[in-house]
Amino acid sequence: MINKLTGEPVSEEMQSVLKRLANGExxxxAEIGQLKEIREANSCLGNGVPTVKLKDREGIQNGVYNRLQKSGSAVTDDSGHVSLTGEIRxxxxxxxxxxxxxxxxxxxxVEPISEMYHSRIIDSxxxxxxxxxxxxxxxxxxxHKESQLIADRQFKAALRNGENITYPRVGGDCDELTDIIAAVKKQGYSVYIHFNELxxxxxxxxxxxxxxxxxRYIKPELVTKYGNGISATYETLKNRSELVDxxxxxxxxxxxxxxxxxxxYSGSCEDLATALKPTLTERLQQAETNCRVLRAKIDEVNDILRENPDLSQMYVQRRNEHRQSKGLTHKPKPPHK
Incomplete structure (x- = not known):
């Protein structure tokens, strides 16, 4: 693999970390922060004055706002390409x-929900x-702050017009989302919360x-800092039936x-659950992926056993004991005719 930023091959240390992360380890x-590629990326980050504090930004903010307001709901063409050109209800x-x-x-x-309910995507x-x-x-x-101001302006305009809205957020701050939902409910909106877990x-x-x-770079701490906070937000909000429909x-x-x-999912989201049900092709692809992962794990274990005869002998002994306890002993093969 080549590092797009430098054009150089990715270091062995980075490859090792990526393999561990892919395995869910x-x-x-701190270890990620010391990787050569991450240190190089961090050295490129802009560290100037936040643009929200600069003078004469009104024209720039209005320009960005107007361009975003021209977008419609998500539409997927026959090739799978998504464009924001659909109707907003x-x-x-x-x-x-x-x-x-x-x-x-x-x-x-976000895009499938926008397409299904013909809603405006508001994303800072x-x-x-x-x-x-x-x-x-x-x-x-x-x-960051300036983009939030523009997105907030979009959100308020959409509420005034009664538009359907799809609103992606990280969800680490449950109190903030609760306040937003409470304000929206007062304006007659139905509200649905969806958790994309990974x-x-x-x-x-x-x-x-x-x-x-x-x-395209995101600082690793922006992924790691939330812990279990997002899951906690979802669990809290889904049980607030006076706020969440x-x-x-x-x-x-x-x-x-x-x-x-x-x-x-709740009964009120059954139409969404049905619409996003995996196709047979996707289910087969997932099964193939699972088989490859399992095969790799088995190969890894076999390599360890081949390199450690004593461990291999212990494994065989315990495996046979387990089979006997479960009545899984091998039956004798029938004689050849």
Whole structure:
């Protein structure tokens, strides 16, 4: 693998970390921060004055806002390409999608929900990309606050118009989301919460792989800092029936391009659960992936046993004892005719 940023091969240390993350192993943030590729990326980050503090930004903010307001709901063409060119309905529906950065919220849930309910996607990350200082992500930190202001302005405008909204958030701050939902309910909206779950290590591995392949960088601590906070937010909100009209939980630990796995949903989200049900092709692809992972694990164990005869003998003895205790002893083969 080649590092997009430098054009150099990825270090052995980085390859080892990526393999551990892919296996779901916990890799300390400090260890990741010492990797050569991460140190190089951090040296490129913009560390200037936050753009929200600069003078004469009104014209730039208005320009970004107006460009975003021209977008419609998500539409998927026959080739699978998604564009924001669809109708936006005014049915006062808000779908909040929470999950870790780099967990695949947009393709897994945000875009399909927007397409299904003809809703406007309001995402501060999209506002960031249109600000000049964003610089392909290297200035994401200094445009963070300003992009939030623009997204907040979009959100308020959509509420005034009664538009359907799909609202991706990380979800680490339950109190903040609760306040938003309470305010929206007062305006007659129905509210649904959807959790795009992905293991912290898998999300971190995806983020680093994406950086190495495309040059798009997110600081690792933006993935690691949330802990179990997002899951706690979901569990809290789904039980607030006076605020939330429906909920669904999905696991996005699936092959690239496949739909997320449905974990649970309320009856009011049954139409969404049905629409996002994996196709037969996707189910077969997932089964093939699971088989490859299992085969790799078996090969790894066999390699260890071959290198350690005493351990191998102990394993065979315990395996035979287990089989006998479960009545799984081999039956004699019938004689050949």
């Amino acid at each position: 916990n890799v300390p943030e 005014r049915e006062k529906r808000l779908d909040i999608v929470i999950g870790l950065p780099a967990s695949g919220k947009s393709s897994a849930l 990350d999209e506002a960031k990309k249109l600000l000049p200082e964003y610089n392909d992500g290297w200035g994401a930190g200094i445009v 293991d912290r290590n898998k999300a971190l591995g995806r983020m680093i792989n994406r950086f190495l392949e495309t040059g 429906g909920f669904s939980k999905w696991n996005n630990d699936v092959p690239l391009g496949c739909r997320p796995k449905l974990i649970e």
